[in-house]
Amino acid sequence: MSFIENFIANxxxxxxxxxxxxxxxxxxxxxxxxxxxxxILPAFILLILMLVIMxxxxIPIVGVIYWLYKIKPEWFQNE
Structure with missing residues (x-):
């Protein structure tokens, strides 16, 4: 199996x-x-766990957007 096929399968x-x-x-x-x-309390705890997993x-997307905001703030200004 090629690298790409293996990556997609994973x-x-x-x-x-x-x-x-x-x-x-x-x-x-x-x-x-x-x-x-x-x-009901364990149900809420499981619901929070489910939301965290989703x-x-x-997290990486938010990190990249924040990093771009720090190095290129002019991209995010409304004019």
């Missing part, structure tokens, strides 16, 4: 694993929410 595998993980977390959240009572890929 990305697809990672995306599939992440999809399965997020679906499992969501299922747990729904089950805990339906139980109610003292199970937002982690945005």
């Amino acid at each position: 990305k697809l595998y990672d995306a599939l694993f992440l999809d399965i993980l997020l679906k499992a977390i969501w299922k747990s959240i729904v089950e805990l929410w339906q139980i109610g009572g003292s199970a 937002l982690i890929p945005l």
Whole structure:
């Protein structure tokens, strides 16, 4: 398998694993929410965990935008 094919296969595998993980977390959240009572707090904690997992890929993008803002602030000025 070539490097590009291997890279694409790894990305697809990672995306599939992440999809399965997020679906499992969501299922747990729904089950805990339906139980109610003292199970609502763990449901909120799992929801926050799910949001963190989904937002982690945005960290490098935000970092690059901030870096560009620091070195080229004129690109971000409205005139």
